[in-house]
Amino acid sequence: MPSFYKVILISFMVFLGLVMISWVGYLGSDDVTYANGAYGWINEFPFVGGHGTIRYTITIPMALTFIFLGENELCLALPTILYCLGLLGIIAYLINKEFSVGYMAAVLLFFVTSPMLVIWSSIASIDIVEAFFVFSAVVVFYFSIKGTVSSKGLFITGALCGVGFVTRETAIFIAPFFVLLFVFGYKIPRKYYLLIAVGFFSVWAIELLYLTVMTGDPLYRVNISLNHDSAIDRSIDKAGNVLLHPFIDPLFVLLLNQEFGILFWFAIPLGVWLYKTSDSLHDKNFFLVFGIFAIVWFVCASLATTLLPLNPRYFMVSSLVAIMFLGIGLLKIYNLGYYKKSVLGIMLAVVSINLLSLYIENKSLLFGEKAMMTFVKNNLNETIYTDPMTKYRARLLLKWQGLDEFVKVDEQPLNGIYIYNPARALHVNWLMAKEKKVYFQPKNSWVLIKKMSPEPRLLGQIILKLGLKYIIPLSLWDNIYIQHEGIEIYRIKG
Template identity: 30%
Template sequence: MQVNYVKDISIVSAAAVIFLAVSWIGFYGGDDWQYSEAARQWLSEGLFLGETHWSVRHTHVLPIAASYAIFGLGEFQLLLPSLVFYFASLIIIYALLNKYIGREAALISCLLLSSTPILVFITTMTRPDITEAFFVLLSVWFFWNAPHSAVQNRMLFVAGLAAGLAWMTRETSVSLLLVFGLLFLAGRRINRNYYWIMAAGFFAILAIDALYSTLMDGNPFYRYITIISSHGAQLSKNVGYQISLLGVGETASSAAGNISLHWSIDPLIAILANQEFGLLFWFSIPAGLWLCFSRKIDPGHRELAQFFSLLALVWFVTVSYGLGLREQPRYFTIPSIASAVLIGIAFTESAIVISRAGRIALISLLILVNLFCFYIDNDDPLYEERAAVRLAGEMAEPIYTNANSALMGNRLLQIKQLPGVVSDELPPPGAIYFYVPCKEENIPCNTLKQPDKNPEFEPEKLRSEWTPVWRDDPGRKLSGILIEKLNLKQFVPASIYYKLNYPSLP
């Protein structure tokens, strides 16, 4: 058994490394910059309270600070904690399924998770989603194992602690609390009285945070006030977002690039049509229904499947309609993990009706579709800025460019501790100007354009007078070439066409 465990974890880890390498994103100059700055403040100031909703996520920021303290400032060091949480999450899933379902279910679910785009994307972008997922899964692990343990009360207390840490990472984990609440009302899994032990663990974490906030600021609710005010400020800055009445902090727009028909069905369309999920939910929804309601399913398997189905459903509904976060696929990380678990259990239960070759073919199909989804996604949002950084490293003088590329380029230079200057000031005669078509010719871009300091300076009108000294072209994707050859460009929205035409927008 121990040999199989090590062998399977090695297989899953190898697969995960391959998919991470294939779709590696790295530093992108957005939220990750905020987390990096918060981590650096912890190191420079000692105790640090945080001033934005990013910096008060201590469970996400402190591991980054620890990484910097041990290995120094750097792009990989910024991503290292996310990688640790990712692999730890895979191990938890494997251990849970291997113990309660079987080796095959554990291996299938983990291989599927390692190839699921949304999991890989958030891991290589320093997102708090994978940190939150780890603590959620850790809580589930202790909760599910507690009834079989000689130290049940301790395990339930730790399950509550982990749930509290998930909450401190991001408030979307209220969905986990709702699931535990529903199980409490139904009297399922453990005696109702024991749920109070979990609650004690959860509130212990909140009490520690409140005490820390009181000592640092005098306000035990500092964290929540900061989150609310910070989110409000961010929403007011983004013209693509509009506040509506449905839900708390509801954002109604297609800024995330989702297919949008009507707010009531947009979340379902997102999980079924977005490239971040592949065919995951097409398989997991029918699998979940079958596992939960078929009388032929092993009772123990059904109970675990019902739990993960409930977790996925409650999380989906809470995020989509309660918190109004359906625009961002990464908020469906937990439903994605639950879906992979359900598929793993379903494949084990279907062994009597589907041959081994058939099951291998279906899993291969899921993974191949995931690979295609990696291909069509833009996996380098800072392609232009990385090119500017390379140019700045080669030239012994400042590089001038648009405001957005200058901002992100300098952040990249700082995080990688590289020499060079990228400026958005008005370039003097004879200076080197780094021209980025997608940010200066009204082509749809990945990032919001920063206001230029010199709006009267219009480089697109001056290009004919310049002398080209350096060029970097990402080349085109085969998908874009095929669309053009088949005369389908007129039927594809511009933003989608550019994503399919270039590995990164030019």
């Protein structure tokens, strides 16, 4: 059997390699919000901020990377990458300690190729940060009740939940899990569960005190989170590849979204099988604790219909448990000598689908903004215009490269160059009202001087030639064929 550290090292290297190959990086969205929070800590210490910028567990580490390593796309995503590597290490420790290094290797195979984890590690994302603290809390809890009850461990469990909660409010989804175990008095006397609450409130009290001093409102963060946006309408937000009915759509996200591949098709039945066939109480407790945790998290995220869009990333925590059950279950069947070829075939299928999902994931969401950057750098003598949203999305990239003053927004430019980005300029947004859209469309008198667009993907070209496009969901086709419509560059003429 390979050594623990060798497996960890190989897993780290494979994971980082896949993150580099599948790099998304700057999105000009929530990641800029976190960057603004980082700059707040750098320039306005002590800092509070608003929605997003107040998420200390990502903004403070990001501020440190900006100070010590520079301001660029890599440093923007570096805290998220490190959190995910930490998550990898925690899962590796858990599986090695409870089973063996072989089981750990099997689990890590599915972890490092997970499309969800690889893609979101390359983005400044709060989801992985939240998952790190919440999952760590459950691991510490599991070890705290495994043998002799550890009061210290239960307090740390609560403290980790508290850090998770100040990371993002959705971490409260872990509360029903502990409430459920408390009601049934699982494994330990109910009074010990109060230590989890003490740990949680010990952390949250620090934030409440800080916000009271800084803003006068101890619930400042919670209030801005609950009121920063209008209610979510999942019938409009098409985050799921297949949507049939609100009651079952969350399950379809697990089974049919490329972010998970075919993980849940096998992890769900394997989880049930592992619990039912476990001979030892130790194994049953393991599968029960983590299984209930995954189910409760999934149910809570599914039921938050007016608070959360149906984005797969909100089910990331449940997917971590599914990855564990998949690796443990398949290797257990293999070691029993049953269906060895079938097990190897399933492992190959899961990894292959994961890699295919990484391939088709849209990594060109900001092709227009980045293509504009390339053109601007090579044409600094020109006066360059674009639409408000393209300029807004590119704002941090422009700032880092000192190009902000070279890109302008004007409803009626008289001369110079106009960069037309249909992905932004064709759609009404909060920076461009419906009646203003006409000003940011190319005029008949303008001269087209250049087009820039991504190359169509080989897989998409093959599917077209075989006449199989009709079997691909519309929500996936652009990812498979061409991920961005590109930009057009015009010489402005009167």
